[in-house]
């Protein structure tokens with residue numbers, strides 16, 4: 001049986017937006033999986049980094065419901081290894097930004113326990129606010 | 135004494151004061167005076183990765199303008215290098231600098247956005263203290279050693295921000311050696327292991343401390359298996375995740391043996407014979423003093 005993947009104009013629009021925000025050409029990804037094999041957060045992720053790329057290629061907006069894009073630690077391990085020269089950290093950031101720019105924060109600062117707030121260095125707090133709040 | 139502009143960043147003024155003091159004092163031994171940038175501001179800690187987000191590059195670029203001003207008012211003479219200690223500040227400042235240098239449109243827009251500031255001229259070079267040490271020469275470092283770190287087995291940890299992405303990395307992203315070269319010149323025994331460049335989980339420590347503590351467990355136990363007595367780092371966020379998060383590691387892994395985490399500059403201060411006066415070991419979570427006493431370094 002022949003299965004067809006239908007890519008609607010909505011899907012194309014989403015792909016274009018992520019390409020624009022990330023500055024990457026996501027369709028260049030050939031799904032080799034090197035990024036997934038390099039990712040320190042993979043064991044916690046629901047979809048792998050390479051699946052994240054695939055979903056963006058197909059313009060599937062449900063990629064933004066994934067835990068994976070929030071678990072990306074911007075460590076650039078995949079960035080230095082991608083044989084296609086793609087920077088996946090920028091794609092993950094573009095996806096987060098699309099959400100954050102709707103004023104949908106990923107963390108609620110008020111819910112960080114007080115003892116943690118007192119323990120965490122500024123560098124941890126500021127970087128997480130930059131990544132997880134709009 | 136050569137005078138160099140120096141950018142501390144927020145955390146080096148608080149929980150990582152032990153990093154700053156030990157670096158400044160050790161630098162003096164090498165005839166380097168690190169002069170704090172007047173009116174510096176937080177760099178934003180992370181480099182903004184989206185193409186349309188220019189506003190977050192103002193904070194790092196404004197700091198580079200301060201280097202120009204230091205030259206203008208004679209605090210330094212024709213010195214356009216800006217020294218950083220914190221790996222995250224290094225990465226953010228260096229990448230922002232690169233972005234404006236490579237994109238004339240962005241460069242102009244950012245200068246326009248900071249209307250009342252002096253225009254940035256694009257001449258500042260952001261460097262990390264480790265690069266400065268390498269340039270000074272590890273031979274020269276070695277000459278200044280009064281208390282060689284004999285029998286001290288140290289696993290240097292690099293993390294991400296000193297190495298990646300390639301265009302800002304200070305060393306080979308897959309097999310860095312710059313900290314090892316420094317530690318060897320201080321007389322330490324260097325323990326190499328592949329986890330030296332694996333991410334510690336970074337800011338994920340805020341949303342899920344146990345995700346990070348599992349990475350900490352992997353990184354530290356691999357170093358221990360190779361025989362390391364301690365770890366060194368140059369990032370206050372790595373330091374928090376590798377040092378303070380040992381509390382959470384211990385909760386999950388009863389067999390785990392705690393291990394001290396130093397800023398590499400604290401070991402420089404010890405090796406240079408400055409004693410613990412400039413080390414502020416009270417800010418390290420796992421007390422490194424017993425190890426140093428055991429090795430007759432204190």
Ligand code: SF4
Nearest residue numbers: 029030032033035082
């Ligand atoms: S490493 Fe690059 S080409 Fe390979 S799957 Fe990941 S993003 Fe695609």
Ligand code: SF4
Nearest residue numbers: 039072073075076078
């Ligand atoms: S940058 Fe993100 S996706 Fe890439 S390896 Fe690091 S954590 Fe994984």
